[in-house]
Amino acid sequence: MTKITTEMKRFDVANVSVTSNGEDSMVDIKAANMSKEEHKARRNKKRQLLFNFSALCLIWLFSFTAYSGLINLEASLHADTGLYSLFAITFGGVIACTFAPSVIARLGPKGSLILACLFQTVYVIANYYPKAYILISGGAISGLASGLMWTVQGCYITSIAVDYLRFDLSHTSLGSVLSKLSGLFYMAFQSTQIFGNLISSVVFQFGETTLKFSNNSFCGANFCPSDMNIHVPMNHSQNTTIETTHMDASNHDSVNVLISIYLACTVVALLICIFGLRPIESSMSEKYETFKERFASSWGLLFKDLKVLLVVPLYFYIGMQLIVMFVQFTRSFTACRLGVGWIGYTMLCFGAADTVGSLVFGYIGKYTGRIPLFLLATVLELGLLAFMMLWDITNDTSAIFFFLIPLAWGLCDSIWMTQSMALVGSAFHKNPETTFALCILFQALGSAVAYIYNIYICEYLKIYIVSITLVISVFLVLILEIRIRRADKIRKNQVKTENVNSVKESLLEQEIPHIYPVDKA
Secondary structure, eight states: OHHHHHHHHHHHHHHHHHHHTTOHHHHHHHHHHHHHHHHHHHHHHHHHHHHHHHHHHHHHHHHHHHHHHHHHHHHHHSHHHHHHHHHHHHHHHHHHHHHHHHHHHHHHHHHHHHHHHHHHHHHHHHTTSOOHHHHHHHHHHHHHHHHHHHHHHHHHHHHHHHHHHHHOTTOOOHHHHHHHHHHHHHHHHHHHHHHHHHHHHHHHHHHTOOOOOSOOTTOGGGOOGGGOOOOEETTOOTTSOOSOOOEEOTTOHHHHHHHHHHHHHHHHHHHHHHHTOOOOOOTTTTTOOSHHHHHHHHHTHHHHOHHHHHHHHHHHHHHHHHHIIIIIIIIIIIIHHTOGGGHHHHHHHHHHHHHHHHHHHHHHHHHHOHHHHHHHHHHHHHHHHHHHHHOOTTTOOOOTHHHHHHHHHHHHHHHHHHHHHHHHHHHSTTSHHHHHHHHHHHHHHHHHHHHHHHHHSOHHHHHHHHHHHHHHHHHHHHHHHHHHHHHHHHHHHHHHHHHHHHHHHHHHHHHHHHHSOOOOO
């Protein structure tokens, strides 16, 4: 970009000198040639940026197809061990986000992403041997991968958006570019729910592992972990009354086939990362010399910047609301009432709605702004939580709500994901790595807290907790949005004032020589 700009400046100077000599025809030819070269350079640069963006989307598509499919089944297939492994994932994410800026500064964004893809592969392999110490250790390693991946993802998209804005004159603000790219990225990411759950549903269907439970008086909002007191093998008779929604998945061929498919997906993601993704520079590589300085710069934002304090509760809630679908709804509602084999089909609706919503809301966000979308997601999600609380799942013989609730929740999640990233990318684009790492850390903390209370408390209490957290986090985000709008308004007024003053000064410079003639002698 610097080279192109320098050449343009040189060309402008040459134009002035040639024009002063009266060679107009030669100037027009050179100007035309330079315009074509400039246009070609801009087009090539945009293609490079879009190629890098596409590679990033494909890495997430293959990697999280495996990850999403596994975490949706973990709590239902492996009883408490599965929940503890999910907690280990989020705890590892907290640790990774703390060290992510330092790792990225050492290895670079691409090197860090390659390391994260390797860690994800280890987690998938750990599911071949679902012993407690293996599965929980694999979950912790996967958490380290997630913290790195999402921090790198924020750096890549922000960097691509900033560069794209320079070469595409159709966009007028960084926020509009970020909103569009976020929508496209999260469309690819959320489609992993479709592919991951479709794969698991098909594998379980052909493996005849679907289990329907006849004793479902404790399902729905009445579901409590204390009701789970026995383990049921996957070939258990469907006509037998049981008291648990968990299934012993060890040594089952269908599960091993499923894990093998997911392992192939993670390997493809790793290969794309190595050979398809182009590296970018880390903004922290030269800014901080020691780990202590990087650590202080990350956590110091909580105490130095009020904007960070206002935005991190939203990410904490985003982590919690994901667990509502991934654990609470799949275990307390779907698996308990319909059977484990139906989890994939119901979560397909979540993934499809999240995919379409990410594209739609990412596009319209640049026209409506973030506040209306945040309010829409808040109202819709509070309504869904209220319905889940009041739903008489025991006597309701209709299965439609098992698909409608994930569908509507997916739309809400697409708003949280696209607009929260656009908010952070727009407000903290000068230091994206540190801010994104901190936000992802709080998202992981929200998920960790949700996993812990899912082990011990009943469903209706979880719904109360999520609802209260939602209201508080959105209230703080609205305060942040108001502050950002006021700052933008003040900045625009200052720019207008400076422009008016510069015009006045230029007019005065033109008028003063006529009023006070200068003595050339």
